[in-house]
């Protein structure tokens with residue numbers, strides 16, 4: 422065994438997907454010593470993607486991960502919050518927990534809208550159940566933010582018969598994630614679904630029963646839902662020796678080690694150096710939580726493999742499966758496979774012919790093939806790659 426002595430106490434803080442994945446992988450990797458997994462929610466670790474989909478729609482009440490902690494020999498402490506860290510000791514609201522090795526997987530917390538105290542946020546199972554109880558036919562729902570969460574919540578709310586308005590500060594949906602031309606192609610989805618979308622609109626105030634926009638427009642609102650992003654849940658590390666970036670993400674190295682020896686981190690709360698991207702990445706998506714949960718366990722057990730997967734995520738919105746892999750940056754060449762009005766289309770980002778990222782709408786084959794091409798930094802023939810009839814794997818240059 423490498424960095425971890427087999428009898429040391431391992432503590433994993435944050436009982437979400439990354440934390441749960443990590444403890445399972447530690448046992449699969451042969452760790453014999455005691456493991457404690459703690460989290461501040463009252464629930465055992467559960468999956469979040471269904472919260473804005475099946476849970477809101479009433480098709481699921483629980484999304485608990487299928488992990489038997491007793492059989493794994495993992496002590497699971499729910500409802501326990503970490504409050505501080507010093508070398509060898511994690512402080513919690515129920516007393517100190519000494520550790521030999523520590524994994525931080527405290528995820529992210531949704532950003533609140535100042536002055537919108539009564540608004541819903543959507544991060545936890547309890548948030549989703551509370552919002553679901555308010556999504557009644559005819560209810561007027563104003564959603565702030567046309568991001569991934571906003572689009573999925575709008576989809577569910579419409580399906581439940583609500584009147585839905587989405588307010589987005591950017592010029593088109595998903596302004597933080599996609600260029601305007603691509604996000605703009607999604608505005609038609611809102612219209613088709615009967616959702617009123619205000620882009621380039623800022624919320625000036627949220628009052629009882631209404632949302633006031635910067636241009637004076639008043640939107641009647643029985644419920645307001647804010648989906649404007651999430652920040653790493655790392656405030657509790659203030660004053661510790663764990664270095665954070667300006668956005669609060671934990672700065673880990675390529676083996677997911679923090680600046681404090683014996684402390685690793687994974688999931689939504691980290692920023693890791695990606696050789697593939699040529700920069701640090703802070704990824705807040707399910708696949709990264711899963712993969713970094715595995716990787717942090719392997720690193721703790723002594724593996725010497727850098728963590729640098731091709732980033733991937735999906736979103737289900739307005740009856741469509743949207744998937745994205747890789748990472749594009751400004752200046753990459755944008756190539757359409759199909760037109761935005763088509764029932765299914767993809768866009769590719771190329772740099773010097775090399776595939777850097779792709780987004781697919783109901784074209785899962787493009788995604789599967791594109792992901793493999795991204796892994797091998799494949800160079801494409803743009804003319805063939807732009808033809809949706811040509812399988813992406815057959816669009817290689819040369």
Ligand code: FAD
Nearest residue numbers: 435437438439461469470503528688689705706707710734
């Ligand atoms: P989390 O799941 O946030 O788990 C961290 C846990 O740590 C939480 O339980 C938190 O309460 C706890 N914690 C925080 N601070 C402390 C503390 N001080 N002490 C103790 N415990 C603490 N991704 C996709 O790719 N596709 C999707 O369709 C998709 N849908 C999503 C829908 C919703 C509604 C949400 C919220 C997220 C969605 N995601 C999706 C993102 C994905 O779920 C997250 O990236 C993933 O859950 C991150 O896992 P994590 O373990 O890093 O963090």
